[in-house]
Amino acid sequence: MTPGAPGWNRFAGVSRPVAAAVLGLLALLMVWGAAGGVGRDHVAVAKPTSAQFDGLVGDHALYARVAKRVEAGESYYAAAADEHRAGNYPLRPFVAVRLPALAYIVAALGEQKAMLLFLVIGGAAILAWYRRLRTESALPRTAAVGALFVAANLTQLAAREWLFIHEAAAGVLLALALALYRPARPWWTMAIVAAALAIRETMLPVAMLFGLFALIDRDWRAAVGWLAIGLCFAAGLAAHIAALAVVTTPADASSQGWNGQGGWIAYLSFVQASSLLRFFAGWVGALLVPLALLGWAAWRSRLGLAVLAIQLGYAVLLMLFARPANFYWAMLVTPTLFIGLAFAPAALTALAQSLRRPRPAIPAAAI
Numbered sequence: 175m176t177p178g179a180p181g182w183n184r185f186a187g188v189s190r191p192v193a194a195a196v197l198g199l200l201a202l203l204m205v206w207g208a209a210g211g212v213g214r215d216h217v218a219v220a221k222p223t224s225a226q227f228d229g230l231v232g233d234h235a236l237y238a239r240v241a242k243r244v245e246a247g248e249s250y251y252a253a254a255a256d257e258h259r260a261g262n263y264p265l266r267p268f269v270a271v272r273l274p275a276l277a278y279i280v281a282a283l284g285e286q287k288a289m290l291l292f293l294v295i296g297g298a299a300i301l302a303w304y305r306r307l308r309t310e311s312a313l314p315r316t317a318a319v320g321a322l323f324v325a326a327n328l329t330q331l332a333a334r335e336w337l338f339i340h341e342a343a344a345g346v347l348l349a350l351a352l353a354l355y356r357p358a359r360p361w362w363t364m365a366i367v368a369a370a371l372a373i374r375e376t377m378l379p380v381a382m383l384f385g386l387f388a389l390i391d392r393d394w395r396a397a398v399g400w401l402a403i404g405l406c407f408a409a410g411l412a413a414h415i416a417a418l419a420v421v422t423t424p425a426d427a428s429s430q431g432w433n434g435q436g437g438w439i440a441y442l443s444f445v446q447a448s449s450l451l452r453f454f455a456g457w458v459g460a461l462l463v464p465l466a467l468l469g470w471a472a473w474r475s476r477l478g479l480a481v482l483a484i485q486l487g488y489a490v491l492l493m494l495f496a497r498p499a500n501f502y503w504a505m506l507v508t509p510t511l512f513i514g515l516a517f518a519p520a521a522l523t524a525l526a527q528s529l530r531r532p533r534p535a536i537p538a539a540a541i
Contacts, residue, residue, distance in 0.1 A: 182312035193528035207460025216443035218498035225261035237338035245281035250274040255421040265426040302353035320513035341505040344374040349509040448504035469514030472521035
């Protein structure tokens with residue numbers, strides 16, 4: 175890093191070999207994605223022959239049926255077991271059945287009010303990101319355009335079928351939690367992450383990451399708070415397992431497992447299907463997703479590091495474990511992924527400048 179390099183941009187002033195390596199990796203990922211056939215061939219959407227309910231199909235219909243039965247006064251676990259069996263969905267292991275929080279929310283509020291709730295949370299996330307990007311003193315003022323990318327990738331909240339998909343609800347909560355994250359005042363983030371974790375257990379790595387940050391900072395109050403969330407989650411998960419044990423039998427279907435191993439192309443395809451990129455050709459996502467990740471890598475800050483770690487962590491999980499039918503898992507991270515595009519131009523400029531920087535002259539005496 176050269177003296178006087180802009181503080182927010184991690185790539186400003188890096189050495190030529192580092193700039194060449196980063197740009198080479200960026201080009202490799204782009205070419206790999208563009209040549210790999212990103213698109214719906216790697217995504218398994220619900221078919222007309224799938225489970226249906228009130229205009230919904232597949233997983234949407236399954237979770238809507240369960241919520242409707244809970245609204246009618248039935249036990250969540252009895253209803254979930256019946257609907258899983260009726261739709262030939264697995265009931266084992268316990269992670270094959272979603273946590274009950276979202277069904278209770280929809281049942282208590284009704285579909286319209288529940289949709290309004292998540293739309294309000296989405297609006298709060300957009301405004302919070304605009305404020306955060308606008309008020310971060312180190313960032314260029316143009317960074318606030320990142321809030322538009324949040325808005326563009328929360329449009330699924332206005333579609334009824336996504337109300338019943340847990341990743342859509344957890345993803346908008348995560349977007350708000352990240353925008354509000356301040357290491358010295360993590361309490362709002364803590365509460366919102368806890369709510370998201372109650373909806374989708376795959377949010378646990380986020381809570382663990384923030385707990386790790388609290389330990390690194392020696393913020394013992396925050397560390398105790400994250401530990402308390404972890405313990406409450408463990409207790410809730412144990413109750414979930416116990417309740418499922420009552421309504422399931424060894425004869426119930428087991429999951430085929432989560433070993434998709436689709437790699438980089440599957441990850442790009444899942445992101446495309448779960449974001450605004452679904453309206454564009456696959457090669458568009460193949461170019462923009464690496465640029466977004468580069469942008470997040472450029473922002474030298476605790477929040478930038480947190481989002482980059484979350485994006486890369488879930489990218490690995492999607493590449494290794496998600497099957498084509500699980501493409502919507504990407505909704506956990508797509509609302510915040512493309513904020514990185516607001517930082518990408520400065521990152522590319524800094525890397526190009528480092529690449530063009532002349533080599534230092536070798537003193538004649540050293541030859």
